[in-house]
Amino acid sequence: MSIATVLTSDESNKRNQLKIDKPYVYEKIMKYEEKVKNGESIAILQFQYDYQCNFKCVHCSADDFMLKTLEERKKHADKRTFNIEDVKELSRQGDEMGLAHIVITGGEPLTYPDFDEVVAAIDPKKWYIVSDTNGWFLDDARAKHMKAIGVDKVQISLDSLNAEEHDEFRRKPGSHAKVMRAIDAAVNAGLNIILSTCVWKSRVKSAELEEFLAWSTKKGIGVYITLAKPVGSFAGQLDEVCDSEDIKYIDALEKKYNSFTHWTPGYGLDVGCIAMKKMVSISKYGDIMPCPYTHVSMGNVFVEPLKDIIERGLKVKLFSYDKKETCYIGNIDHEFIHKYLPKYQDKYNEVEAAPYTEVFTDEDFTDGKMVWSPSFPKKD
Secondary structure, eight states, X not given: OOOBOOOOHHHHHHHXXXXXXXXXXXXXXXXXXXXXXXXXXXOEEEEXXXXXXXXXXXXXXXGGGOOOSHHHHHHTTTSOOOOHHHHHHHHXXXXXXXXXXXXXXXXXXXXXXXXXXXXXXXXXXXXXXXEEEOSTTOOHHHXXXXXXXXXXXXXXXXXXXXXXXXXXXHTOTTHHHHHHHHHHHHHHHTOEEEEEEEEOHHHHTOHHHHHHHHHHHHHTOEEEEEEOOSSGGGTTOGGGSOOHXXXXXXXXXXXXXXXXXXXXXXXXXXXXXOBTTTEEEEOTTSBEESBTTBOEESOBTTTSXXXXXXXXXXXXGGGSTTOOOSOSTTOTTSHHHHHTHHHHHTTOOSSSOEEGGGTOOGGGBTTSSOOOBTXXXXXX
């Protein structure tokens, strides 16, 4: 298995700094290449601790899990969700697996009243901790506080340099101004920072996107380009999903500007689609999903160990190391959208991702046989 690539100078610099700041985390990352060669996951834990949010974004992938009405909230009031002790246990299990990165997301993490407790439960000495944010609550004081409690990095969403366009996409008047404030606050506090920007077919080849990337490159801030996926609040928008040519264009932009995608080689390793291999999404309700857009539960961490669930996920052909494709759910040309997406879009029920046993079949597994789970026992 040939997956190694050369580290960029920026990655090398950050890795050297990590060795000083968090030596335990550094040692785990230094074992990543060997773990991948052994077929093990090095997943970032994209932790959807809560779905509380002050925005209603056009493209929100978590929209399906947000209980919007009183009736929905009453219906699922007894559903188990993460508490602080559960977070500690998740941290312990992930650390034992040699995993090193966790992203606190949602929802909007900076609305969580127990955000500090979540960070402490994860344990900053053992993890490189990132927080997603829309920037609304990130001022100088909050940024300095986040740095002080052990958050390493913020990923701030910005979807246009044009304030009106950004605010419209985020459905939040005034949000553009708050993002600009948040960027300065993060830099001043010494937090690592990247911007996350969403692209769809109408935007991908626009002059506006190039201007955006030129601006961020000049500021020395990397941009994570994420594709709009036809799930959540963007469900059904298939005419705005990018195609293979659009994705090639995004790859070309990466060579010109300080930008990257989720399939960009990281840690010096090229694995293509990162689902299960370099990322898993963990719902508020304990479901382990291959990515934030594939609402398929490979098992529930409240029922069985994280390690078992991830190993099961790696046995799905789509998510194995043998696959080196870019993105399944963000490419309208890929069969995934037409074959698998319909199977799980109708299966989740407001809080639970669709069981993988109802989405995949024997032929989807590497050994030609469904791997059954205590989370979803085989029916007689």
